[in-house]
Amino acid sequence: MLHAVKRILLQGASPLASAGLAHALRDMPGWVIGGGEAEAGDRAWAEADVVILFARSAEEAVSLCGKLRPGQPAVLLISAGLPILARRSINAGRAIALLSERAGAAQLRAAVDAVTQGLNVSDPALDEDPRGSGEEVRVPVADSLSAREREVFELVGKGMTNADIGRILGISPNTAKFHVAQILSKLGAASRAEAVHVGLRLGLIGF
Structure with missing residues (x-):
């Protein structure tokens, strides 16, 4: 059975960064990677x-996201914090993953998978200091989960139902x-699937 090829477009990165991104995504079957440093045309x-x-x-992020078609999923790699107003503009009407430029291959692949499913994920390290200092604030999500919540989260990541989790624990x-509701609340996730993607990206659960 033939599966439709899906296209990933890289934009805004240097040749070296583009090569690194392409390498990180090389193990995703069914995807074709294009673009790079050169400005892509409207068709691409x-x-x-x-x-x-x-x-x-943040200004460049808003400008680049303005070129996306309505509802087009995107992964944004950025080196600076994102003010609330910039986030609202970027997130408007689309599934998007906001990651640090230092995101690893596993995080990048998980982010692509998440946005294609209509999920939004965000690296807490990109939260800008609400007091206006401009410094990044790292939200200690891992520390906020109790030992029991971590056990539950691992089982959620394996696709277990509440009944399964109850029986095992x-x-x-x-x-x-x-416990699942508490985990979703602490991660700012709207569903189990979104929580799992966030957990994988932050290293809270394994594959």
Whole structure:
């Protein structure tokens, strides 16, 4: 059975960074990677299933995201924090992953997978200091999860239901449901799938 080829467009990165991104994504079957440092034409942007953007500032990020077609999924790699207003402009009406430029291969692949499923993910390290200092604030998500929540989260990552989790950990399904709700709340995730993608990206759970 033949599967439709999906296209990833790289934009805004240097030749070296583009080569690194292409290398990180090389193990994703069914994807064709194009673009690079050169400015892509309108057709390349329109045909891309996912666009990976590299921005050096919030202003450049907003400008690049302005070229996306409505609803087009994107992964934004950026080196600076993102103010709230910039995030609102970037997130408007599309699935997007906001990652640090230092994101690893596993994080990048998970981000591409997430946005193609309509999920939004964001690296807490990109949160700008709300007091206006311009410094980045790293939200200690890992430290906020209790030992029991970590156990539950690992099982959620394996696709277990609340009943499965309860049976394995010796707790009731309702207690498992409570722990899952707490995990989603702490991660800022709207669903189990989104929580798993965030957990993989932050190294809170394994593959």
